[in-house]
Amino acid sequence: MAWSDLPGLATILDLLCPPRCGFCGADVAEGRPGGGLSCEPCAAAFSRDVTRCGLCGEPAEGDGGCRRCRGRRRDWDGLAVLSSYGDDVREQVLRAKRPAGEAVAAALAGLLVRKHRESFADWRIDVVAPVPMHWRRRLARGTSAADQLAAAVARGLGLPMRRLLRRRRATPMQNELPFEDRRGNVRAAFRATRRVAGLRVLLVDDVATTGATLAECRGTLVEAGAAAVYAAVIARADRGSGTDPFR
Numbered sequence: 001m002a003w004s005d006l007p008g009l010a011t012i013l014d015l016l017c018p019p020r021c022g023f024c025g026a027d028v029a030e031g032r033p034g035g036g037l038s039c040e041p042c043a044a045a046f047s048r049d050v051t052r053c054g055l056c057g058e059p060a061e062g063d064g065g066c067r068r069c070r071g072r073r074r075d076w077d078g079l080a081v082l083s084s085y086g087d088d089v090r091e092q093v094l095r096a097k098r099p100a101g102e103a104v105a106a107a108l109a110g111l112l113v114r115k116h117r118e119s120f121a122d123w124r125i126d127v128v129a130p131v132p133m134h135w136r137r138r139l140a141r142g143t144s145a146a147d148q149l150a151a152a153v154a155r156g157l158g159l160p161m162r163r164l165l166r167r168r169r170a171t172p173m174q175n176e177l178p179f180e181d182r183r184g185n186v187r188a189a190f191r192a193t194r195r196v197a198g199l200r201v202l203l204v205d206d207v208a209t210t211g212a213t214l215a216e217c218r219g220t221l222v223e224a225g226a227a228a229v230y231a232a233v234i235a236r237a238d239r240g241s242g243t244d245p246f247r
């Protein structure tokens with residue numbers, strides 16, 4: 001029997017530390033399934049987005065379809081996006097990266113799970129995996145936002161989180177490079193750390209712009225035998241939107 005199954009314990013814990021919004025600290029009535037708490041105003045603010053193509057994650061056209069994806073090889077099997085990369089979301093993503101950013105990461109992941117629960121169910125995911133950060137960068141930062149987000153998404157979906165990929169080499173940050181150089185920058189940058197044969201994987205990262213990093217991760221997992229690779233990101237920085245994208 002787990003601690004959380006003990007009758008009344010959840011209530012006592014709620015009294016000792018009432019559930020609070022991970023973004024603004026406001027009291028929230030109750031936790032949502034999957035954890036990651038947010039008040040309604042924050043949830044609305046940070047889930048705001050344009051209608052997107054569920055395959056490539058680019059803004060959709062009038063009919064909800066996407067010309068880019070018609071009859072073209074795609075870089076991944078589906079992409080779930082929480083929000084456009086506006087200043088308010090950018091601030092939360094930066095907060096989530098800081099060492100004490102777990103509550104913010106969990107709140108962002110909770111919104112992502114809530115928004116795309118149906119897609120995640122349709123995709124029949126077996127395992128959730130973070131886009132890896134090179135160990136040296138991780139050591140310097142003490143945390144990886146992708147790890148925290150992936151762990152929280154996995155909790156929300158009731159699935160395991162595994163670090164399935166490792167960086168072979170440290171690459172310059174994608175946001176320091178022009179768009180056209182990004183794919184080359186991450187080419188062959190990853191390797192699979194374990195067997196993924198037959199698995200349906202959900203890759204998680206904080207921000208995607210060109211999607212070059214996600215595409216390279218997917219290629220590596222497919223080569224290692226993954227049956228399908230989907231991706232979920234907190235924010236999609238659209239090309240030419242004037243935002244300062246991460247990757």
Ligand SMILES: [Zn+2]
Pocket residue numbers: 021022023024025026038039040041042043
């Ligand atoms: Zn709030």
Ligand SMILES: [Zn+2]
Pocket residue numbers: 053054055056057058066067068069
């Ligand atoms: Zn598309």
